[in-house]
Amino acid sequence: MRAPVANPGRGRPLAVLAALAALPLIALVPGVNANYWMHNFILVVMWSIIGMSWNLLSGYCGQVSFGHAAFFGIGAYTAGLLYAKLGLSAWWGMLASVPVVGAAALLVGFICLRLRGPFFALSTIAIGVILRIVAENLVGFTGGDQGIMIRERTWVEKTWYFYIILAVAAATFWFVDRLVASRLGYYFVAIREDQDAAESLGIDTTRYKTIALVLSAVICGLAGAFYTSYMGYIDPKVVFALHDVSVMAIMVVMVGGVATRWGPAIGAVIMILLAEIIRTIPKVGTAHHTLFGVLLIVVIIFLPNGVVGDAGALRRLLRIRRPS
Amino acid sequence: MSALLEVKGVSRFFGGLAALTDVDFHVDKGEVLGLIGPNGAGKTTMFNVVNGFYAPSRGEIRFKGERISGLKPHQVCGRGLARTFQVVKPLQRMTTLDNVVCSAFLRHPGRAEAVAHAEEILRFTNLWDVRDTVSKRLPLGLRKRLEIARALATNPDLLLLDEACAGLNPSELEESIGIIRRIKERGTTIMIIEHHMKVIMSISDRIVVLTYGQKLAEGSPAQISANPEVIKAYLGEGDD
Numbered sequence: 001m002r003a004p005v006a007n008p009g010r011g012r013p014l015a016v017l018a019a020l021a022a023l024p025l026i027a028l029v030p031g032v033n034a035n036y037w038m039h040n041f042i043l044v045v046m047w048s049i050i051g052m053s054w055n056l057l058s059g060y061c062g063q064v065s066f067g068h069a070a071f072f073g074i075g076a077y078t079a080g081l082l083y084a085k086l087g088l089s090a091w092w093g094m095l096a097s098v099p100v101v102g103a104a105a106l107l108v109g110f111i112c113l114r115l116r117g118p119f120f121a122l123s124t125i126a127i128g129v130i131l132r133i134v135a136e137n138l139v140g141f142t143g144g145d146q147g148i149m150i151r152e153r154t155w156v157e158k159t160w161y162f163y164i165i166l167a168v169a170a171a172t173f174w175f176v177d178r179l180v181a182s183r184l185g186y187y188f189v190a191i192r193e194d195q196d197a198a199e200s201l202g203i204d205t206t207r208y209k210t211i212a213l214v215l216s217a218v219i220c221g222l223a224g225a226f227y228t229s230y231m232g233y234i235d236p237k238v239v240f241a242l243h244d245v246s247v248m249a250i251m252v253v254m255v256g257g258v259a260t261r262w263g264p265a266i267g268a269v270i271m272i273l274l275a276e277i278i279r280t281i282p283k284v285g286t287a288h289h290t291l292f293g294v295l296l297i298v299v300i301i302f303l304p305n306g307v308v309g310d311a312g313a314l315r316r317l318l319r320i321r322r323p324s
Numbered sequence: 325m326s327a328l329l330e331v332k333g334v335s336r337f338f339g340g341l342a343a344l345t346d347v348d349f350h351v352d353k354g355e356v357l358g359l360i361g362p363n364g365a366g367k368t369t370m371f372n373v374v375n376g377f378y379a380p381s382r383g384e385i386r387f388k389g390e391r392i393s394g395l396k397p398h399q400v401c402g403r404g405l406a407r408t409f410q411v412v413k414p415l416q417r418m419t420t421l422d423n424v425v426c427s428a429f430l431r432h433p434g435r436a437e438a439v440a441h442a443e444e445i446l447r448f449t450n451l452w453d454v455r456d457t458v459s460k461r462l463p464l465g466l467r468k469r470l471e472i473a474r475a476l477a478t479n480p481d482l483l484l485l486d487e488a489c490a491g492l493n494p495s496e497l498e499e500s501i502g503i504i505r506r507i508k509e510r511g512t513t514i515m516i517i518e519h520h521m522k523v524i525m526s527i528s529d530r531i532v533v534l535t536y537g538q539k540l541a542e543g544s545p546a547q548i549s550a551n552p553e554v555i556k557a558y559l560g561e562g563d564d
Contacts, residue, residue, distance in 0.1 A: 183429045183438070190426045193415035200375060200409075202401035202430035202478050 013177075017170050020045070024159045038158035042230065044272045045165045049223045050245075051252040051264025052172050057216035058250075059259035060180060062192025063113070063209055067124030069245035070108065070131050071217040074101050075224025076239040077135065080148035083228075085141075090150050093225035094168075101221030102214050109210040116195065125242065132240030147235035154229065161230050168226065169265075172219055177261065179215070188212050189259075220249075243289055251292060255299050257306030266307050326389055328353045328513050329374070329405075329482055334383035334393075336366075336373055336537075343369040344537045346383070351482065356504075356514045358528030358545075362557065366537040367517045368410055371484050374515075375407045376400040387482070402430065406480035408471035410487045410517070414459035420470055421446060421455040427477040442477055449473040449503055465496040472503065476512075483507060485516040489523050501527060525549065533557070 023041050027034040050072065058064045078100045079093020112123040135142045142148070155161065179185050187208045190198040199205045228234050238244065248271065256267020274295070278288045303310045327350035336344040344366045351357045359367050372378045374385055376397040385393040392400050406427075415423045424442035425435075432438040446452045451473055454466055462470065468488055475483055489500050497520070504527055508514055518524045524531065524545070531548045533540040535557045541548060548554055 182435065183433060186422065186426045186429060189418060189422075190415050193417060194413045196377070196397075197409065197413035197415060197474075198426070199397040200377075200401060200407055201427040201474060202398050202406075203426070204396075204398045 013170075013173060017166075020166055021163070024162060027159075035158060038162055040272060040276060042158060042162050042165055044268045045162070045169045046223050046226060046230075047248070047252055047268035047272055048265040049165070049169050049172050050220055050249045051256065051268050052169075052176050053216045053219035053223070054249040055253045055259065055264050056176055056179070056188075056219070057212050059253055059263070060185065060192065061188035061209060061212035063212065064117075064121045064250075065124045065216075066121050066242075066246050066250070067108075067126070067128035068216075068220050068249040069128040069240045069242060070124070071101050071105065071220040072224035072227070072245050073128075073131055073135065073236070073240040074104050075221030076228045076234045077142060077148070077224075078221070079225040079228035080150070080234050081142070083150055084143065084148050089154075090225075090229045091154070093228055094222055097221040097225040098218050101217050101224075105214040105217030106210065108217070109213045113206060113209045113213065125246070128240055128242055128246050132236050135236035135240060142236070145236065147233060147238075148228070150228065150232040153232055165223075165226055165230075168222055172222075173265075175219075180261075184208065184211065192259075251296060253306070254296060255303075255306055257308030257310070260306065260308040263306050263308040270307065327351060328388060329515070330386040331370075331374070332384050332386070334370075334373060334380045334385065336369055336378055337381045342537050344373065344380075344534075347534070347537070347539050349532045349539060349542060351513060351515050353481075353513055354508075354511065355529040356508055356516060356527050358524040358531040359515060359517045359534065360519075360524055360531060360548075361534035361540070364536075365534040367534055368486055369537075370534070371407055371486050371517065374400075375405065375484060401478055401480075404479070404481040405484070406475035406478045406482075407484035408468075408475050408486055408488050410490070412464070412467045412471050414462070414467050414470055416458070416460035418459060419456050420451055420459055420462065420466075420473075423459050423470055424451075424473050424477045427474045430478045445473050445477045448506070449476065450499060465492050468492065469496075469500060469503070472500075472507075476507065480512060482513045482515065485514060485518075487517055487519065489518055489520055497523070 024038065026032055026037050050068065054065060054068050075093070075097040078097040079090040082088045082092050082096055083090040108127055112120055112127065115123050136145055187198070187203050190201065190203055191205050191208060195205050224239060227239065252267035252271050253264050255270050256265065257263030275288060278291055279285045299306070329351040331347055331349050334344055334347045335342065347370065359370065361367055369378070373380050376392070376395050376399065380393050384391055387403060387405055392403060415426060421442055424445055425438050428438040428441040428445070432441050446455050449469055449472060451466065451469060454462060459467065459470060472485065472488055485504070489497055492500060501523060504514065516524070516528070528545055530543065531545055532542045533548060533554050540557055541551050541554050543551070
């Protein structure tokens with residue numbers, strides 16, 4: 001009851017983590033393409049991190065971002081450039097992306113957080129697009145349209161990639177959980193609910209919005225840096241993509257449940273599986289963006305709080321009606 | 325003795341419109357100052373200028389001897405000047421308690437202390453019974469009181485109440501007047517905007533009257549209700 005969240009959700013994170021850690025056992029199941037499933041598991045976990053990142057800034061703090069690809073891409077390029085320019089392992093990108101993405105987010109915040117509501121959202125679209133164009137055109141530095149290829153793969157098998165991203169996801173989950181219950185979490189939600197009221201209650205809204213943006217960006221950048229090591233290839237059109245990254249981040253959280261604890265994870269499961277299913281349908285598969293658009297409209301109309309958010313409302317309703 | 329709040333020659337223009345023109349007044353420590361005037365007289369604009377939402381176009385505002393005009397609202401609040409809003413601004417999807425906890429954090433950075441302080445404020449303002457209600461579901465009377473509770477949780481030395489009693493039914497009104505009196509007894513200075521003459525006359529120590537953005541009169545409730553200019557500008561329309 002004390003959490004400032006509309007629905008803090010239930011579930012035991014450690015039990016969930018243990019169950020997820022057992023997923024690589026799928027290799028023991030005969031007749032299953034374990035590699036294919038592990039790839040999807042990795043994507044689900046990676047997207048749940050991006051979702052948690054977006055949820056922090058846009059779900060809790062109410063600053064809707066349409067530009068999370070900017071931070072994903074900067075993280076990915078930090079890892080890629082460490083490899084391409086300095087000859088280091090792209091894995092160092094996960095460390096290096098923290099200060100790089102953090103600094104980039106400060107700059108973005110300085111420009112965009114002066115704007116409120118839809119104007120902030122529009123400005124974040126611009127940031128994502130600008131970075132894609134920059135990465136495409138700074139050919140000498142980023143390799144332009146060619147992207148960056150990591151020639152040596154760390155592992156052929158996917159198990160370790162899975163455990164690494166799972167560790168990042170677990171750390172992020174724990175971090176966001178603690179944050180939301182703290183003074184900062186209350187301030188983020190206060191800013192979301194009414195910025196003028198928050199300001200007059202002594203909350204330095206500019207400062208706390210900037211903190212939310214930087215934390216959110218750094219988390220998203222980690223996912224981007226991992227992506228480089230895992231996929232072994234990055235391309236400006238992919239890592240700075242408006243629809244495949246920025247909008248997908250929004251979809252994951254909207255479907256799962258905005259400002260909920262488990263929303264990003266549930267949303268990532270649904271969206272990644274759905275994307276896979278749609279892709280396998282002949283002919284229709286190429287129109288998956290259209291289908292996602294339709295899905296988003298359906299979710300907004302029927303499940304405005306997402307799968308997790310509205311499940312909670314339903315449960316609460318039942319509890320009130322039960323005589324005590 | 326220097327005043328707690330000094331408003332010196334404050335003007336505020338919106339384009340060509342003068343919402344406030346050269347207004348001077350002060351609030352002494354421990355008193356309740358009523359700010360009255362017909363609709364559009366500039367009362368809420370005055371609050372917005374004092375609280376830092378607008379910078380004064382001319383003049384200055386001093387609080388505890390320190391210039392506060394030009395500071396942001398959160399900085400003004402941090403110096404001990406809190407306000408409520410005429411159009412209530414609850415943090416809608418948060419519970420009553422969480423609303424107050426948000427502002428209690430200003431003086432109590434730890435969560436346990438902030439919650440304890442907020443609970444004390446909720447008891448003080450008789451909102452304890454609705455502490456777990458999501459604030460958008462509260463009736464208007466309680467939302468008005470939540471505004472007071474939230475402002476109070478920042479431990480202000482000066483509390484600005486913007487029509488905190490408007491739209492209340494008679495029993496809610498009695499309760500709110502009682503709460504405002506108890507806030508005064510705790511040693512908090514109050515500046516209040518109110519249309520309810522019964523409320524303003526009974527709780528104010530002094531009254532400042534604004535019309536068309538200018539100060540028309542200043543004095544005790546008795547002086548104000550006897551002032552022919554005030555009666556003409558304001559009370560003359562009929563005293564219910």
